[in-house]
Amino acid sequence: MAVLRTLLYLLVYPGLLFLFVYGTFSEWYDRKVYARLQNRMGPTHTGRFGLLQPVADFFKLMAKEDVVPDAADKGLFNALPAFGLAVVATSGLLLPVWNFSLAAPGWTSFSGDIIVMLYLLSLPTLVLFLAAWSSTNLFSTIGGARVLTMLFGYEVPLFLAVLSPAVLAGSWRLAEIAAFYQQRPALLLVNVLGFLVALVAVQAKLERTPFDIPHAETEIVGGTFTEYSGKKLALFRLTTDIEMVVASGLLATVFLGGFPGGALLGFASFVIKTLFIIFLLSLIRALTSRIRIDQVVSFAWRVLAPLAVLQLLATILVKGFLS
Amino acid sequence: MTDAELIAKLQADLGGRIEIDNPGPRRLFLKIAAPDLVPVVTRLRDAFGVVFLSTISGLDLGATFEIIYHFSTPTQDLNVRTEVPREAPRVASITPLIPGAILYEREIQDMFGIVVEGIPDGRPLLLPDDWPAGQFPLRKDWHYDRPVEVIPGGES
Amino acid sequence: MSFNIPIGPQHPALKEPISLRMTIEGEVITDADIRLGYNHRGIEKLAEERNWIQNIYLMERICGICSHSHATCYVQAVERLMEIAPPKRGMYIRYLVSELERIHSHLLWLGVAGHEAGFDSFFMYVWRDREIVMDLLEMVSGNRVHYAINTVGGVRRDLDETQKARILDGIATLRKRSEYYLHIGANEPSFVARIAGVGLLPKEQAVALCAVGPTARASGWDRDVRKEDPYAVYDELEWQVATADTCDVLGRVVVRIKELLESYNMIEQMIKKLPAGDIAVRAPRKAKPGETVSRYEAPRGENIHYIKANGTEKPERLKVRAPTLGNYAATVFMLKKGFVADIPLIFAAIDPCICCAERVVTLVDGRSGASSLVSLSDLRRRALDRPANALVKGKAEWPF
Amino acid sequence: MRIAAFLPELLRHLFKKPATVDYPFKKIALPEDFRGTPYLQPELCIVCKACERDCPAEAIEITAVGEPAEKRFKMVIHNDRCIHCAQCVDVCPTTPKAMQMDSLFELAADDRHKLKKDWVYVRAVIKPKAAAPAAPAAPVAEPKA
Numbered sequence A: 001m002a003v004l005r006t007l008l009y010l011l012v013y014p015g016l017l018f019l020f021v022y023g024t025f026s027e028w029y030d031r032k033v034y035a036r037l038q039n040r041m042g043p044t045h046t047g048r049f050g051l052l053q054p055v056a057d058f059f060k061l062m063a064k065e066d067v068v069p070d071a072a073d074k075g076l077f078n079a080l081p082a083f084g085l086a087v088v089a090t091s092g093l094l095l096p097v098w099n100f101s102l103a104a105p106g107w108t109s110f111s112g113d114i115i116v117m118l119y120l121l122s123l124p125t126l127v128l129f130l131a132a133w134s135s136t137n138l139f140s141t142i143g144g145a146r147v148l149t150m151l152f153g154y155e156v157p158l159f160l161a162v163l164s165p166a167v168l169a170g171s172w173r174l175a176e177i178a179a180f181y182q183q184r185p186a187l188l189l190v191n192v193l194g195f196l197v198a199l200v201a202v203q204a205k206l207e208r209t210p211f212d213i214p215h216a217e218t219e220i221v222g223g224t225f226t227e228y229s230g231k232k233l234a235l236f237r238l239t240t241d242i243e244m245v246v247a248s249g250l251l252a253t254v255f256l257g258g259f260p261g262g263a264l265l266g267f268a269s270f271v272i273k274t275l276f277i278i279f280l281l282s283l284i285r286a287l288t289s290r291i292r293i294d295q296v297v298s299f300a301w302r303v304l305a306p307l308a309v310l311q312l313l314a315t316i317l318v319k320g321f322l323s
Numbered sequence B: 001m002t003d004a005e006l007i008a009k010l011q012a013d014l015g016g017r018i019e020i021d022n023p024g025p026r027r028l029f030l031k032i033a034a035p036d037l038v039p040v041v042t043r044l045r046d047a048f049g050v051v052f053l054s055t056i057s058g059l060d061l062g063a064t065f066e067i068i069y070h071f072s073t074p075t076q077d078l079n080v081r082t083e084v085p086r087e088a089p090r091v092a093s094i095t096p097l098i099p100g101a102i103l104y105e106r107e108i109q110d111m112f113g114i115v116v117e118g119i120p121d122g123r124p125l126l127l128p129d130d131w132p133a134g135q136f137p138l139r140k141d142w143h144y145d146r147p148v149e150v151i152p153g154g155e156s
Numbered sequence C: 001m002s003f004n005i006p007i008g009p010q011h012p013a014l015k016e017p018i019s020l021r022m023t024i025e026g027e028v029i030t031d032a033d034i035r036l037g038y039n040h041r042g043i044e045k046l047a048e049e050r051n052w053i054q055n056i057y058l059m060e061r062i063c064g065i066c067s068h069s070h071a072t073c074y075v076q077a078v079e080r081l082m083e084i085a086p087p088k089r090g091m092y093i094r095y096l097v098s099e100l101e102r103i104h105s106h107l108l109w110l111g112v113a114g115h116e117a118g119f120d121s122f123f124m125y126v127w128r129d130r131e132i133v134m135d136l137l138e139m140v141s142g143n144r145v146h147y148a149i150n151t152v153g154g155v156r157r158d159l160d161e162t163q164k165a166r167i168l169d170g171i172a173t174l175r176k177r178s179e180y181y182l183h184i185g186a187n188e189p190s191f192v193a194r195i196a197g198v199g200l201l202p203k204e205q206a207v208a209l210c211a212v213g214p215t216a217r218a219s220g221w222d223r224d225v226r227k228e229d230p231y232a233v234y235d236e237l238e239w240q241v242a243t244a245d246t247c248d249v250l251g252r253v254v255v256r257i258k259e260l261l262e263s264y265n266m267i268e269q270m271i272k273k274l275p276a277g278d279i280a281v282r283a284p285r286k287a288k289p290g291e292t293v294s295r296y297e298a299p300r301g302e303n304i305h306y307i308k309a310n311g312t313e314k315p316e317r318l319k320v321r322a323p324t325l326g327n328y329a330a331t332v333f334m335l336k337k338g339f340v341a342d343i344p345l346i347f348a349a350i351d352p353c354i355c356c357a358e359r360v361v362t363l364v365d366g367r368s369g370a371s372s373l374v375s376l377s378d379l380r381r382r383a384l385d386r387p388a389n390a391l392v393k394g395k396a397e398w399p400f
Numbered sequence D: 001m002r003i004a005a006f007l008p009e010l011l012r013h014l015f016k017k018p019a020t021v022d023y024p025f026k027k028i029a030l031p032e033d034f035r036g037t038p039y040l041q042p043e044l045c046i047v048c049k050a051c052e053r054d055c056p057a058e059a060i061e062i063t064a065v066g067e068p069a070e071k072r073f074k075m076v077i078h079n080d081r082c083i084h085c086a087q088c089v090d091v092c093p094t095t096p097k098a099m100q101m102d103s104l105f106e107l108a109a110d111d112r113h114k115l116k117k118d119w120v121y122v123r124a125v126i127k128p129k130a131a132a133p134a135a136p137a138a139p140v141a142e143p144k145a
Helices: A002-011 A016-037 A053-063 A074-093 A113-134 A138-169 A174-183 A185-205 A230-255 A262-287 A293-322 B003-017 B034-048 B099-112 C043-047 C052-060 C067-081 C088-116 C120-141 C161-187 C189-195 C203-208 C213-217 C249-272 C323-337 C340-349 C376-384 D007-014 D050-054 D087-091
Strands: B019-024 B027-031 B052-060 B064-072 B077-085 B090-092 B115-117 C002-007 C019-025 C028-035 C290-298 C301-309 C315-321 D038-040 D060-065 D072-078 D099-101 D116-122
Touching (some): A002 A016, A016 A053, A053 A230, A113 A174, A138 A174, A138 A185, A138 A230, A185 A262, B003 B019, B003 B034, B034 B090, B052 C301, B077 C290, B099 B115, B099 C323, C019 C340, C028 C323, C052 C067, C088 C161, C088 C249, C088 C340, C120 C161, C161 C189, C161 C249, C213 C249, C301 C323, D038 D072
Parallel strands (some): B027 B077, B090 B115
Antiparallel strands (some): D038 D099, D060 D072, D072 D116
């Protein structure tokens, strides 16, 4: 019986099926907001208000021919999409939406799960690089190298920004951090600077404009995904969608005070808060132009890193006053 | 500097080597012999500030080829024309004087078969690489047979 | 170690088939070779088999964006050959449509420059406002792209009061929007970071390489055919030549938006001063033997037609040099100073209308040593570890 | 240099109606004299072949049908080659004009033959003006240049 519950837990509710549905919904929401910001219509004709457009894209890609370049490293080339999806789905399980109760913590809520979440979220970047490297296409090697260069840029500020509220809450467990800020909502204001830094860093992690150089179509065709097609490309796009959902869920937990109110109400606040963060990500995407790779690295180290350190400093000072 | 003043100065300066005619306002046509091309263009550039070359037009007059260099200054439009015999169409290159001229010289080379001596890079340009040598499309004696248009499908 | 990267003829950044072969060393491009001829249509040969009226429509199809420029330049030359003077009202309408086309072409370029730099919202907004001028052109001439409003001896359609009023308030909204884009184009930090100090073309190089149009004017060289060799209407209007002296892509953005603002003033003056009278005069079918050179300021630069007539219905020789060709020499120079990641932006900055230049010629610079063919992406990898001493990062502060 | 210079404009448009038109389902009105496709009114045509001579795309073909005395002609407009410049309408000497332009521009077809339209008709006789003699003006067979 417990095995069935775990299987259901893994495959249906917080697992793949739910993440697939919510990932495609958030992609639709992102495309619709981005279009409306640009005074355009966005997807409208597939399903009601174009809701099924990402699903349609997904199944269209699944039906397409799946080409594997013969010079590619076959084993790695085929395994990577599935591995990327698995990594991102597991990080989805750690969100304190479905294991919110502090008293009876499920097996996915343990002390230190924020560190595991951050680690799992930085793995897809590595998967992208390996995908680019293994497909031996020159455009994708360029894209892969750019992915890694950007990784060194935004990773440190992201970790600093996300971990400073945990330092203030004095615990590494997502559920406890969320509970801490639910009791003292005033302390959320301390982390506003960290929230901004984390937003920009997540925008870079998801490779969206202004940081979408790795697959800038006007310069290097498809970037990391040049050689991918058919099912593998569909899986990669799904991975990026779910990564967006999980990353915004993490930011909501840490910066917007988690998801109070038991199962149903907690899920509702989860949806509202992640959609709010995805709206902010779309806004950044509509606001700026793509910047060159060297400008990204210098921007990360000259602007993001100092702000993140400042945020950490503020957190330590406030912690001192509190105790 | 009105047209008349310029004509007077040109007459004084280049004298015997050029014939000038002025068909319209701000339009001057200077006819010179082929060997005089480079000295006249240098003189125009240094003394009269003629630096901007709009383009070079080639013409097939039957017995000879005519080459017109369209220069322009903020006040007038000077067109220097020379003629080269059809058997040995050779002319000196003015790219050392005006770097922008390389384009147009390569075009007349391609289209008329006029050999431009001293051109920095004489590779074929516009015509495809497998274009048969000795074929110069803009010559009057070069004809192409228009293929009959075949529309696929349905009764014609 | 010198590599030679091919871009094109098919490449996402290029809207038309042209092949750029760049020889680079490390990060800097040392030599560029542009190869044309991929959609050469032999227009000059075709023109010799068509009569004067049919040639108008052939000239219009040299380029999709500046079709009216080529048609007007051609019709001016033919009218001079046939010694007929089109009525004043016809001339005003003709040059009103050419200014409207300049607005539509500059707005199109502004959007594409934004898209090349990745600033898609700017692209969407600029092209949404471009629809205003496209609708005006469709109302005046009956078609959005090839207006075909020119005929030998004048224009084919007249303007009535409602059309004039709609043009005026269309221009009013466009002026507000253009000022807003001037503000955005120069103040959005991520966009300016991509265009300031990129594609440097100092003034003496612009003069030596005979650059034309906004590319030359952005390097401080105020050459404009409408001022130097004013045809018909331009000497009766008050307007200035728009220039900037930052010599880079930012300067070209500024020059083009200033030219937009000048065009709005000119259109308003033309509409106020539109004389009464008929719009065309009958033209003979044959032209007297003779030759003429006609020049016109197309949106991309100076357009020059040389026509020689031999007394029959068909031209003896028709030579067309489109503005983009004049800028290729300057493009090679700019690419040489450029970085690999800026290639699409530098090339888009001269607003290349490749099909315009297609009837003529390639440009090449002295080749340096042998070259081995390596694909573009190998080059881009070098774009990553860019040396800290960015080669020529001109301190391009905002000229205002 | 202002951070997020585009923000006010974007937010203002967030809830505005989109500027894009849902094309196949809603269409924008055409201006009144939009140049669509040329068509012939056979009863007015005097077969002077001015349109055939001046058409830049050689899209008009007029051929005689039956024996010459009958004066029956067939005109074919190759709409797949037509460039919609309305030069045929301008050059047509008849008043009212035999060649007219409609406003049809959605011409997609899977077979180019479907785009060719033809008319078979007898040449119109020019109605004699009140004073002028009644002799119909013999069409000057303009040598096809």
